[in-house]
Amino acid sequence: MSQSYVKEPPTLTDSARAVLRAIATDGPATRPQLSAALQFSKPTMSAAVSELEKYGFLTPAGVNRGNVGRTSITYSIGSKAGLVIGVDCGTTRIHAIATGIDGLQIAEVETTYEPLPDSQRFERVETVLSDILAKCPAQRSDLSCIVIALPNMISPTLARLPNRQRFLDVLARLSETYQVPILLENNVNCAALAEYHQGAARDHSFAVYMQIGVNVGMGIVIDGRLFRGFKGGAGEIAHLPFPWSESEQPAPLGVESYLGAKALLERAGETWKSKAQEAPGDTSKLFAIVESEPTASMIVDRHARDIGNLAAACVSVLDPELIVVGGGVGQNARLLPEIRNTVERLCWPVDIVVGELSNKATVVGAVRLAMDFALARLLGENAKAAFLFSPDQASRLVSV
Amino acid sequence: MSQSYVKEPPTLTDSARAVLRAIATDGPATRPQLSAALQFSKPTMSAAVSELEKYGFLTPAGVNRGNVGRTSITYSIGSKAGLVIGVDCGTTRIHAIATGIDGLQIAEVETTYEPLPDSQRFERVETVLSDILAKCPAQRSDLSCIVIALPNMISPTLARLPNRQRFLDVLARLSETYQVPILLENNVNCAALAEYHQGAARDHSFAVYMQIGVNVGMGIVIDGRLFRGFKGGAGEIAHLPFPWSESEQPAPLGVESYLGAKALLERAGETWKSKAQEAPGDTSKLFAIVESEPTASMIVDRHARDIGNLAAACVSVLDPELIVVGGGVGQNARLLPEIRNTVERLCWPVDIVVGELSNKATVVGAVRLAMDFALARLLGENAKAAFLFSPDQASRLVSV
């Protein structure tokens, strides 16, 4: 792959690579700590650190004194290691965060709007990017990667993106302006990655994130990496067969039209018709009265059981260690017991919890993806499993 | 992990490891070929080869003469690299194959019987193993791994194995007798691995194998490795929610009772009731008359559509590159067009083909798993993702 638009990082020794990875992943550390953790001798560690300092990838960040003995120096990621930007480009909000490759936040920009035509929405991404870069201190201006999260299935051809060409034009301009790799990712996948690294799925090795809100989707994270399938469609559970029985055949996107927030409210409306009061106008109102209003509780419990069926489908195919449920509807802990029961009844017991990151999950995940990509580039590895915009062949993305 | 019962293989240099892996995977080769393929210099290659010859892992296997120039020597896997055994322990048949770690077949034993109680079935495995080892030439007696494929979900606790304790006793005896690692794997997973490496999914990187017969199951292979999920339950699609609609709730194992061969024959029986002729007594008879008999064709097409729904469920969660359909019912190519249509209608187009290995798939896959494990051990890597019987703690398997 010729990435002529980005300069190649220097080739590092194995020891330097290990040190850079350790500090980027686990935070600042001293040479003795690193020697112990990575099993390198003292001279090797000195060489590795000075190699990384030379390139500005590492920088001293404090002195440690114990009860006795010589002081040690704590090293953290240096400014030349670059910064990354994650952007959550949603239907009513763009949220961008810039961090170093160690994840330390440098700047944040958030802008909301009434639903916009795609083209204008895409152009706002350009504004947000220039805004957030303006907020970054000058010495931290070595941008190394941008990740944009979109509420669409991201295949290498971007076939399923509405207004595809418009977006490719924006990408071409961004690529021209910033001269860095630009990765696209599905927003639910990003949220899954965020919950995995910094949310409810910390300390697990294999988690899935089910987003249940207006739309329905899933992200799969295995050993810290997103699982995307062959063309980015893994986790597109809105396509699961529903309804399906001896007498009924599935409809395309049947799950989404049955389990989406709109359908939930419509069912609530139907039920309320026979009553004097007005039906709840949005799902949070529905959940607000769930403990006091038997009708609401009935509707919610039925929804929980159906989410449980959906979860059971995922369990029977994937057998995850943990399921994190999120999204406007899914994040209500009230749903959990019934979801768990249904999964256990149909498959086997699985840990199921609600997400912790709420509506920040997607940006945080986009940033994480950018960090992973940037770090892999510094380390000379190839960051697999991401869709990279390639200016050379703007008609298709490159799977890297 | 202390595997005191097996002696540790020698530590090899990187170059020797690469050579051993290349020959085990791609077959015999000469030093110049290996140098070119692995990017090692001539002196390094000489050193690597003589290192491997010293341990008996490699052996000269022929001289090549070209039109001009010195002859070269082709090296193949040597006898000290060990042999492995894969066993398909089915309900009416035990089939075992012994090969070298390069996959070259050394011996084969097959025995069929009327359905037996589990205990007797397990004990037959012991007989088959001693039979097949007796058939191996004496100089190839360095057994290094046994894989047993079972028609059950293999979790680390073996919780879902009927007659669990009986089987553990057999394993303990086998472990004592042969002093080698014994791995257990689900038979469908094995078949998936076989189709991936030597069957219909050759030249693909991410394939799933759907077995549709008496039972229903799936195996997932990503980049040459089985994907098992957290406790071996990935691909247990018999647990997918079915029936599921606005009015119906799923039953445990609903898919299997609806899509299994038994249900198919029952539906056929129902349909035939209104006719003069007798209903087909097994599924192969049903498929034999499918072109001549409209009733049969109707039933088969309906079945195909439902298999398509099942496939769509897998596609929406996993997005595989290729689906291989096998099993007593699934291997009929007649089903393919309708399966493809259904998947495309609900998700997106996916390559779908029938399996090529028929009822040898499971043994072949078991052997492949054993080869992978044995090779990884020789190379000093840890073969991840397999369930290894551990004699120390016979009550649970170790996930390696």
Added chain:
DNA sequence: TCCCAATGGTAAAGCTCCTTAACTATTCAA
């Protein structure tokens, strides 16, 4: 105040595993 145990860091030498460069060995065909 000065010494010393404890800890952090460096210098020197050497080992392993790879390379390049130059050579030798073997083969077939002209």
Added chain:
DNA sequence: TTGAATAGTTAAGGAGCTTTACCATTGGGA
């Protein structure tokens, strides 16, 4: 018989690690 082509070895050297020994800095106690 000679030489072009290919296979393989020898020798020298370098990268990147280690071990061993030493030097440097610290706070506490004699």
